[in-house]
Amino acid sequence: MEHVIEKGADALYMDERDHVATALRDMQAGESIHYRSAAGLQLITLIDPIPFGHKVAIAGIAFGQDVRKYGEVIGRAVVEIEAGSHVHVHNIEGIRGRGDLGTKEAAERA
């Protein structure tokens, strides 16, 4: 995880494997914003408003696919997510610390 933050960037992208970038300011739907990847300055048009600190999808993510930030898995998509969408608790879910899944699976087996 390298820590070079570009002056004037709109969103922060942590690792080449990431599907998301983190908003460094409140951003509006329809805005075109910049983030820098290894390939240079990238432009993306926002589908949703993205509040400061929240994540925007910088690539399309398929239903059920692992979602990466910091180069690591932060959860999986529960719906198909388009590039430029807000990525948050409404469209991804954690895989760990899920006692509720344990009980559902147990109930199905019984």
Add this chain to the structure above:
Amino acid sequence: MSRTFLAYERPNGEIGIRNHLLIIPTVICSNQVCNRIMQMVPGTVAIPHQHGCSQIGADKTRTFEVLAGTGKNPNVGAVIIISLGCEVVDPIALAEEIRKTGKPVEVFDIQSIGGSVKAIAYGTELAKRMMTELEKQEKVPVPLNKLKVAVKCGGSDATSGLASNPALGAAADSLISEGGSIVIGETTEIIGAEHLLAERCVTPDISDRLYYMVSRFDKEVERMGADMRGGNPSPGNIAGGLSTIEEKSLGCISKCGKAPIQGVIEYAESIPENGLYFMDSPGNDIECVSGMAAGGAHIVCFTTGRGTPTGAAVVPVIKITGNKMTFQKMEDNMDVDVSDMLDGTASLEQAGERVWQEIVDVAEGKWTKAEVLGHQEFSINRIGPSL
């Protein structure tokens, strides 16, 4: 030869950066007497808590260990233990355990002395006498490599993982290079990132213990049949942009820097010298910090995105934020602002140096905002049911 700074030298060779007279209730029933004595004698610290009776097995042991560890913390110069007289925590055994450090320890019980009024009067006299003695102690030069710093995050938002935690990690690396100790905890908040910490453990045994502690916690969550997201990430974490426990954990772990992990210890267990250690502990701020203080940490460095006023009874708590709004809105509670990392005007090294300088200043006596405001939170982690 490590750099030196001025601090208190304890009879057992440990160093203290504060010189508290600690008043310990062995049981909830003694809380009020302890609080009244603290109000009467400036400079004393009481640690009221909910435990000490109707406890068995691991919980009884845990309460004893946290109380003993807090009394043994090197920032404590002397201790008064106040018992009710019929609880499960043994006040004499507690006094003996704390006396192993060589510091003065007094103990009495409310039932024998004849009730609250007499206990408050007796305890106040005792505290005045002990404070007078304690205040005579002067600071001496001690090596910086004796310093033990705990790292913790609370009220996290997306800026925690991007700015304040990496900045604290850089400061943690500075202390490690001086030969000091860092302890990181929060087992619940390494879930999803434990593989990255496990890779850094110096032996496979230590790595196995780390995985064991995480799976022990996972099983507890399973036993409750709950989705951990009901409580972690917290509603505040989610509002701040964090969506899953994995995302929070990946942001959390950068606060301990990049050193190899020398060992894994239980909640409130004594923190060894020299190097980075992991302590099994809950993410709950007060319970985690209390466990770290009981393990002998001198300072807790606490990063926060959303902002929290939390302090601790016997250790200074340094608040570090990477959220400019939070620093401006809660300046009374925030010690260090590293939000300029996010607009690219400060490098990770510069922000880390700012945190490291604050650690050294606080070790030398500078008060944290939590100390100025009298924040003395204390809470013992609980395992099972009350009887």
